[in-house]
Amino acid sequence: MARETMKVIGKAIPVMEARDKVTGRTVYVDDMKAELFVKILGSPHAHARVKSIDTSRAKKLAGVEAIMTYKEVAHRLIPFGRYQSCSAMDEHLRHVGDYVAAVAATSEAIAEQALELIDVDYEVLPAVFDPEEAAKPTAPKIYPEGNVRGPSLQEWGDINKGFAEADVVVEDNFDVTPQMHSAMETHVCMARWQGDELTIWCATQTPWELRGMVAYFFEIPESKVTVLSPNIGGGFGGKYVGKYQVVTCLLSKMAGGRSTKLTFTREEDNCYLRRPRGKIYAKVGARKDGTITALQLRGYFDIGAYERHYATWCSSLSYGTISYKTENARFESYSVYTNHFHAQAMRSVSAPFFTFPIEQVIDEVAEKLGLDPVEIRLKNMPETGDFVPATPYVNNSGGCKRAKLDIYPGRQMIQQVVEAIDWKRKWKGFGKPAAINGAKRRGIGLAYMMEHCGYCWESVATIQVIVNRDGSAIVHSGAQEIGQGINTTLRMLAAESLGISFEDVAIVTADTRTGQYDAIGAKASHQLATHGHLLLRAVEEAKQKIRNLVAPVFNAKPEEIEIKGKEAYIKGHPEGAKPLRDLLSTAVTGSAAGAPGNWLPDVKPGFRPYQPVVLAAEVEVDIETGVVKPIKLVPGMFPRRMINSAVVRGQAIGGAVMTLGMSLWEEVKYDEEASTYLSRDFTDYKIPRALDIPEIENVLLEEVDETIPPHEGLPYGGGGLGELTCWGGPAAIANAIYNATGVRIKRSPLTAEVVLEALDKEATK
Amino acid sequence: MLVKAIATRKTVKLVVNGKEHILDIGANETLADVLRVKLNLTGTKIGCNRGECGACTVLINGIPTLSCLTLAIECEEKEILTIEGLGNPETGELDPIQEAFVENFGVQCGFCTPGMIMSVKALLNKNPNPSEEEIKEGIQGNLCRCTGYTQIIESIQAASRKIGRR
Numbered sequence: 027m028a029r030e031t032m033k034v035i036g037k038a039i040p041v042m043e044a045r046d047k048v049t050g051r052t053v054y055v056d057d058m059k060a061e062l063f064v065k066i067l068g069s070p071h072a073h074a075r076v077k078s079i080d081t082s083r084a085k086k087l088a089g090v091e092a093i094m095t096y097k098e099v100a101h102r103l104i105p106f107g108r109y110q111s112c113s114a115m116d117e118h119l120r121h122v123g124d125y126v127a128a129v130a131a132t133s134e135a136i137a138e139q140a141l142e143l144i145d146v147d148y149e150v151l152p153a154v155f156d157p158e159e160a161a162k163p164t165a166p167k168i169y170p171e172g173n174v175r176g177p178s179l180q181e182w183g184d185i186n187k188g189f190a191e192a193d194v195v196v197e198d199n200f201d202v203t204p205q206m207h208s209a210m211e212t213h214v215c216m217a218r219w220q221g222d223e224l225t226i227w228c229a230t231q232t233p234w235e236l237r238g239m240v241a242y243f244f245e246i247p248e249s250k251v252t253v254l255s256p257n258i259g260g261g262f263g264g265k266y267v268g269k270y271q272v273v274t275c276l277l278s279k280m281a282g283g284r285s286t287k288l289t290f291t292r293e294e295d296n297c298y299l300r301r302p303r304g305k306i307y308a309k310v311g312a313r314k315d316g317t318i319t320a321l322q323l324r325g326y327f328d329i330g331a332y333e334r335h336y337a338t339w340c341s342s343l344s345y346g347t348i349s350y351k352t353e354n355a356r357f358e359s360y361s362v363y364t365n366h367f368h369a370q371a372m373r374s375v376s377a378p379f380f381t382f383p384i385e386q387v388i389d390e391v392a393e394k395l396g397l398d399p400v401e402i403r404l405k406n407m408p409e410t411g412d413f414v415p416a417t418p419y420v421n422n423s424g425g426c427k428r429a430k431l432d433i434y435p436g437r438q439m440i441q442q443v444v445e446a447i448d449w450k451r452k453w454k455g456f457g458k459p460a461a462i463n464g465a466k467r468r469g470i471g472l473a474y475m476m477e478h479c480g481y482c483w484e485s486v487a488t489i490q491v492i493v494n495r496d497g498s499a500i501v502h503s504g505a506q507e508i509g510q511g512i513n514t515t516l517r518m519l520a521a522e523s524l525g526i527s528f529e530d531v532a533i534v535t536a537d538t539r540t541g542q543y544d545a546i547g548a549k550a551s552h553q554l555a556t557h558g559h560l561l562l563r564a565v566e567e568a569k570q571k572i573r574n575l576v577a578p579v580f581n582a583k584p585e586e587i588e589i590k591g592k593e594a595y596i597k598g599h600p601e602g603a604k605p606l607r608d609l610l611s612t613a614v615t616g617s618a619a620g621a622p623g624n625w626l627p628d629v630k631p632g633f634r635p636y637q638p639v640v641l642a643a644e645v646e647v648d649i650e651t652g653v654v655k656p657i658k659l660v661p662g663m664f665p666r667r668m669i670n671s672a673v674v675r676g677q678a679i680g681g682a683v684m685t686l687g688m689s690l691w692e693e694v695k696y697d698e699e700a701s702t703y704l705s706r707d708f709t710d711y712k713i714p715r716a717l718d719i720p721e722i723e724n725v726l727l728e729e730v731d732e733t734i735p736p737h738e739g740l741p742y743g744g745g746g747l748g749e750l751t752c753w754g755g756p757a758a759i760a761n762a763i764y765n766a767t768g769v770r771i772k773r774s775p776l777t778a779e780v781v782l783e784a785l786d787k788e789a790t791k
Numbered sequence: 792m793l794v795k796a797i798a799t800r801k802t803v804k805l806v807v808n809g810k811e812h813i814l815d816i817g818a819n820e821t822l823a824d825v826l827r828v829k830l831n832l833t834g835t836k837i838g839c840n841r842g843e844c845g846a847c848t849v850l851i852n853g854i855p856t857l858s859c860l861t862l863a864i865e866c867e868e869k870e871i872l873t874i875e876g877l878g879n880p881e882t883g884e885l886d887p888i889q890e891a892f893v894e895n896f897g898v899q900c901g902f903c904t905p906g907m908i909m910s911v912k913a914l915l916n917k918n919p920n921p922s923e924e925e926i927k928e929g930i931q932g933n934l935c936r937c938t939g940y941t942q943i944i945e946s947i948q949a950a951s952r953k954i955g956r957r
Contacts (some may be wrong), residue, residue, distance in 0.1 A: 040893050047901030048889040048908060050834015050874035057833035210838045210846055210902040210936055259836075259902030260936050292839040509900030509937050672896045676942055680899065683939030708843035708934060716927040716940045 034522040035742055038672035041514040042533075043257070043507065054257050055214040055227045060287035062091055062130040064274055065137035067144055068123035068294070072365040072701055073153035073166060076117040076126065076146060084129065084143035089136035092280035093144075094273065095127045104243055104272060112332050114243070114272040119148075120168055120331035121367045122701055123297045125269060130277040130286045153365040155696065157328035158305055160364045168331060168363040175329075176360035181421035188320025188354025192311025195320075196390045199307045200383040201773040202756065204300035204328075205688040206705075207372055208713050211259020212290035213268070213298065217275040219283035223250045224275060229258045231506050232266045232547030237538050239267045240275055256536040261508040261548060262684070263371035264299050293706040300694055302361075302369035303328040304379035310387045316397050316405040318352040318388075325359040325379060330368030333361065348414040348636075349384070349476040350406040355415065366696065367703075371549060373684065377475060377753030382774060385473040385757035389764065393456040399472050399761065400444050400453075407474070407638070410434045414476070414636065429634040435664060435727050436638035440474060442725045443662040447642040457768030465650040468657065469766025473757035474640045480746010482555035482627055482739075484620025486545040489557055491520060491564045493572065493614045497592025497606040498530040499565075504544035505557040507535065510748055511673040512553045518669055519558050519741055523565045525590035543619075551746035554669065558741030560618040566737050568616025576609045629739040630731070637664045637745060640725070641682070641754035647766045652782025654690055654763060656718070661751035662725035667743040678724050678751050685755030687714045693775050801864050807832065808876030816863045823847045823858035826873060834874035834905045838934070845933035848906035849873045855913040857932075874905035877912065887953035888912060888946075897946030899937030907933045911947050919954050921947070 046052040081093045096115040103111040115125045127144050131137035154160040160173045167173065189195055216227040224244065230236050233253040241248040258265060270288055278286040290298065304327050311320040357380075392402040408414060412431050419428060444450075452460035452470050461468040490502040501520050507513045517531040524531075534540055546552070573584035576594045580587060580602075588597045595603035629635045640662040646655045661682040668674040691712040695704040705711035730743025756774040763781065764770050769788045773780055799818040804811060807830060814829055823840075826832045826849070838846035840859045847859040850872040877886040888911050891897070898904050907930060914921060914929035921929060926947045927940075935943060 038896070040896070041898065043901065044893040044896075044898045045885075047898045047904050048874075048885065048892045049878065050832070050905045052901055053833065054836075054902065056837070057827070059828075208936055210836070210844060210900065210934060212838070258900060259838075260900040262936070292841065292843075509898075511899075672942075676896050676899060676938055679939035679941045680937050681939075684936070707841060708839060713934060713936060714939075715934060716930045716944070719927070719940050722939070722941060 032522055034518045034528055035667070035669050036671060039514060039518060039528050039670055041511045041673065042517065043513065052257050054211055054259055055216055055229050056211070056289045058216055058227060060216050060285040062132060062277070062281055062284050062286045063134045063137045064128060064130050064277055064286050064288035065134070065141055066125055066273065066288070067127040067141045069119040069126055070122065070701060071119060071148055071150050072122050073151040074119045074148040075151060076119065077149050078147045079127065080145040081127065083145065084140040087136060087140050087143060089132040090129060090140045091132065091284065092130040092277045093127060093140070094276055094280065098276065102243065104239060104269065112269070114269045114276065121365050122703065123294070123367060124331065125273065128273045128277060130281050155364050155366055155698070157303065157326040157362040157364060160328070160362045161326055161360055168365065173363040174360055177358045179358050179421040179423045180419065180426065181356040182415045182419050183354030183417045185320055185322055185354050185356040188352070189311045191313065191319045193314045194391055194394045195309065195311040196387050196394065197309040198383070198387055198390065198772065199305070200386070202304045202306065202379050202382050203774055204303050204369065204694045205372065205692050206296060206300045206694060206711060207262040207264030208711070209260025209262060209264055212292060212295040213265065213270060214287070214289045215271045215274045216285060216287040217278040218285040219279050222246060225252045225254065226271065226275065227254045228271060230255050230265050230267070231258070231261045231508055231549060233506060233536070233538055234504060234544055235547055236267050236271060240272060243272050244275070253538045254536060255506060258508045262373050263375060263549065266370065266547070292708070296706045296711055297367055297703045299368065299370045301372045301375055302333070306379060306383045308383035308387045310391050312391045312395065314395060316392070316395055316402045318350050318406045319354060321350060321352045321355040321384070323357045323380065323383060327359060327361050327379070328364045328366060328369070329361045330364060330366045332368040333363070333370070349474065351408040351412060351416045352406065353417045373681065373752040374477065374479070374749035377477065378688065378756055381473050381475050381754055381757040382760065386760055386770060386772070389456070389761050398453065400440060400449060403440060403472070403474050404437060407436045407440070408434060409436070427634070429628060430632055431636055432629050432633035433666070433729050433731065434636060434638060435729060439638050439662040439664065439725060439727055440640050443640045443642045443660045444472070446660040446723045446725060447644055447658060449642070452644070457764065459766045465648050467647045467649060467766035468644065469647065469762040469764070470642065470644045471758045471761025471763070471765055472640070472642050473754040473761065474638065475753060476636050477639050477750060478634070478636050479749050480551040480555040482559050483546060483552050484556055484559060484627060485622055486620065487556050487560055488543045488617065488619040489560045489564050490542055490615060490617040491561065491568055493524070493568045495607055495610045495613060497526060499524055499526065501531065501533045501561060502540045502542045503533060503535045503557060504540065504542040505535065505553040506544065506548040508548050510677065511670060512557070515554055515669050515673065516557060516561055519561055520565060522742070523562050523736060526592055551748035554744055555740055555746050558744065559737070560620065562737035562741050563618035564616040566616070567618065568614050571614050571616065572606070572610070575614070579604070579609060630734065635666070635740060635745055637750060639663055639750050639754065641751065641758045643755070643758040643762045645759055645762045645766065647763055647781065649767060649785055652778035652785060654759065654776055654778070654781055656686055656690070656720040658721045658723065659686065660723050660725060662727070663747060663750040664727045665747040666740060666745040667728055667730045668726065669742065669744045674726065674747060675724060677748050678726065679722055681749065681751035682722055683714050683719060685752050688775060689755035689759045690776055693777060803864050803867050805863070805866055805871060806869065807871045808873060818862070818864055820863050821859050822849070822861040822863045822866055825863040826858060832873050832875050836902055836905060838902065844903070845910065846903050846906040848909040848933065850909055850913055853913065853916060855910050874908060877908065887957070888915065888950040891950035891953055892946045895942055895946040895949050897938065897943045903933055903935045907935065907943060911950065915951060915954060920951055
C-alpha cells in the first residue's frame, strides 16, 4: 500500500504509555507493596563448594519468615531456554555472587541482618576467567562434562583455495570485552500464592517463558500460574528468566503464600548479566582489485557460569559473516564456561564480536591495497537478488538457510552515510588525520554489516483482535512492551488495516491470562514482524467473518463487501455504506497463530529480509592523554517501512548511544585478588550521560515491495529495527582512531588507558 | 552495606506537593523511601540508591535534590516537589514539560522520566531559554539508557518554547 494512501502508518503518534510515565502514575513492580522482603546471600568466592551451611541463628531473628539454601531445591534443575540447566541454588558455586542462601523477612533491614547470621563453610576451588584458558583440558572444571561448547561451524566454499587465490592476506587477533545491559530499573520480582495458584509480578521480557519455568519447577499446570508484566523499566536483553524468580516464588510458598518481593540493588544488578567476552582471530584474503577471496574467524567466548539463550550460536554468527559476498569463508566459535557471572543476549549480542575484527581487518587489507575504506566495502557488498552466502554451505551447524536478498539498499546506505560524515573532504588516507589541533587528532571511521533484525517467528505467537459492534477494536496481545513502543505500533497497524483511528483501538497485554502467546518474548526485535504479521492476519479473519454476516443485508456475496472505517459497503460503492453498529449483534473476533515449526519464513519464496547497517564515526583523539572524544555518529539503517517514524528514530539514536558506551567507557572489571567486581556502580561502570553525546545524524532508508499485501510477509513491509544501530561502535571508532593516529586498537572498550598504552607502544617501536 | 535498624525516630512535618504530612520517621530513612513507602508517591524512582543515576530527583525548596541521599528528617518544614505535584493533579492538566516529553518522544521505558523531568523543572525555572549545552548540563546527573538523550533534549527545547508562549 502506498504511503500517501495510509492514514495512520508512518505518523509520529505519541506512545500510549507516555502520559502515565511523565506523571509518575505508571506502576513498576518495585512500586507495589509486598508483605515480605527478599535478600540473597551471594558467594564471596568465584569458585567454591559449600561444605556446610547453618541457618539456625538467622531463623531465630524476629521478622525472618523463610530461609532457603540449596538443600531446599537439591537436584531440581530449571530448564533455561536453550542452554545450561541449573538449580535455583547449588552447593557448587560458580561465580562471585552465585546464590548461597535467601531470606524473606518483614523488612529489608531484617533480611539483610539475617544474611549476616548465616554460617557458611566454603571449600574454595581454583577459578578460571579467560575463555582460552578455560577451554584448556587442564582448566578447573565448572561443569563435570567440561567447560567448552562447540565448535559451532559455518563454512562455505573452500577456505584454503580462497587464501591461495589472494594477493594480500591479513591476520590479526582481537579482544571484545563485555557490556552490561544497565537498565535504569534493576531486576525485580514479586510473588504470591493463593492455595496452589501462583501470581508473579515481574519486570520481564519473557512472561510466557517465566510462566513455563515456574510451572515446571513447582510441578503445577501452567493454568495455575499468572505472570503480570505491565511496565518494565528497560530490558535490552537483560530481563528474561533467572534463578531469582524461582527463589522469590519458593520463599513465598515457604512463608505460607505471603507476598515476597526481590529488588536487586544496583550493585547486584551490575554483577548479574552482560554480553559475552570474545577473543577472536581473524584472517582475510583479497585480490589486488579488492575482491575478498577468503574470510576466516575463530572465536572463544567467555559465556560465564550459566550462559543462557543464544549468545554465540551459529545463526547469530551468520549475519556477521555473510555481510560480504566472498565465495570462501569459515567461522568457528567456541562457547566457554568461566567463573564470571553469566552472559546473556543483549541488543545484537554477537554483532560486536564479528564486526570489531572483520571491519578492522578489512581496513587493513584496504590499506595494503591502496584502496579507500568505502571503496573496498562497495566492491564486496552484496546486492538485491544475490544469494547469501555466495556459495552453498559445506558446514552449517546453525542450520542457516541460504536464500536471496529481497531488498538490499546497502550501496545507497553507505553512500548516504559517508556523505553525512563528509567523508570525501575529511578522508586523507589511513593514519592521516582529518585535522590536527595541538595534541588533538581528528579521524573518521566506518563499519558495515548485514543484519537480520526482527525475524518473523510466526510459529511462536498467537494474537487476537476483537471488532466491537461500533467498529472500534481491542487487540489482545502477548507481545511485551519494554519501552520500545510495541503496544503503540500494534495499535497503529490494527487502526490502519481496519480503516479506523488510532484512538479507536485498545490493547490488552502483559497478562498471561489473555492466552495470547509469545513463546520467546521481547527478544531479537522480532515482535513487530511476528505480532504485526499475525495481527494483520487476525484482522483479515475478523473482516471475513463480518463479510459473511452482513452480505445478505446487501444482497451480495461476502467477497463483494468492503469493511472499512466502522462501516460495511459493496466494493466501489461507499455511498451505500451502513454502520457496523446497525449490522452486528455481537463483537466479532479474529485470531491468528503461526503454523508450528514455521519460523523465519521467507518474505517471498526463496527471499530473506536481511538489512544492511552502516555506522560512520568521527572522533578526536588526544594523543597526550589517550582520551577519545566522539564528535559525530552517523548510523544508517533500513527499517523497510517505518510504522511510527518517531519511535523508529528513538530506537536508532538509543542504539547508537548504547554502542558508543560500549566503544569508549563501559567495562566490566574484576579484581581476582580481592574476588570482587569493581564495576558495581555507575561511577565505575560508566554509561553515557547527556554531555557525552556527540552530534548524531540518522540515515533511515525505506523501501517495500508494494506487490505484497500488508498481511503477507512483513506487516505493511515494516521490519524489525531495535538492534540495527547497536553493534558498530567499537569497530567504527577503532577505525577512526587509526585514521587519526595510525595506531590500531584491538581491544575494546577504547578507554583512554587502552588508547594511551597502544600509542605509547607504537611510539617505542 | 548492612543497614542496621536504628532506634532513633522523630516526628517530622513534611510539606510535599503543597500538602502537610506529620510523620514518624526513623533517623536513617531516606526521603526517597519515605515518599515511596509512607506517602505512596511512587513516581519518584530508585535506580541506584547511591546518588549516581538521578531517577530519585525531587525539588527541595526549588533545588533539584537526590532523594536517595537525603535523610527525610532533614526535610522538616522544607517545600518538597515530586513528579506527582507537577501540572494539575485535580484536572489532569499536564505541566508544559510533561506535555513536551509526551509529544516529542522523550520517554521510552519511563523509569528515568520522573527524575529527569524534575531536573528539567529546576533548570527551566532558573533558565527558561537554555542552550543545548545548558540543557545537557542540566540533565547531566540523570541517566537514561533507552533514548540516547536526543529526543529528551528536543522535548526540553519544546518545553522551553511552550513556557515562553505562556
